[in-house]
Amino acid sequence: MAKKYRTGQFVKVKVTGIQPYGAFVKTPDNQEGLIHISEVMNDYVHDVNQFLSKGQIVKAKVLSVDKNGKLNLTLKDNEYFKNEERKRDRRSVLDQIKDTEKYGFESLRQKMPEWIETAKRRMK
Template sequence: MTKQYRVGQFVKVKVTGIQPYGAFVKTHDDREGLIHISEIMNDYVHNVNQFLTKGQIVKAKIIGIEDNGKMSLTLKENEYFKVRVDKKKRRSILEKIKETERYGFQSLHEMMPIWIKEAKDRMNNE
């Protein structure tokens, strides 16, 4: 008896192959699917290999099922990948420097203690 899958359901899948456009996956009962590169996270993904590896098992949400049974899946609602997005949203010190209107050693001297405190706070919160 084959398991019935439905759109919106979360399933554990194993990555069976990686291509530049996404990752091929299989369920435990050998149902095939694809996680398109645009469905890995909400942010731009340049390389699928940075997020997924062959043999990795991930929890994905079914967003479509074709007539032949193949599934389209997303990782955007997977908590692990959401955390990675949140980490990417943190701005680096260099981005903050670029936003300041004043440049030079005096502005760096004024801002350095603030940046050091922010970095220490982030390290303590992780």
């Protein structure tokens, strides 16, 4: 008999597959679930493979359980992934430029106010 999972509960799950929209997982008692790409972290996630890999075991929080017992999970309350977000927040502006897109002089002028605001928030 499958274990009953409830909303808000933390459970260790094993990643069984990765798709562009999220990661499929299984609990130790073989209950299936999904960690949607939007539930990996609060930041924009372009590729789930940057954070999860097949066979990896992670602690996830149950968001909901559907009528078939499938779990809808999040990693946003997982301390490891919260730390990853904090690391991303502390990256320099130059790292952000390298990671995202190529800028010309016009784009630099447009992005400067955003960078100044980011720097001011970090100084608080």
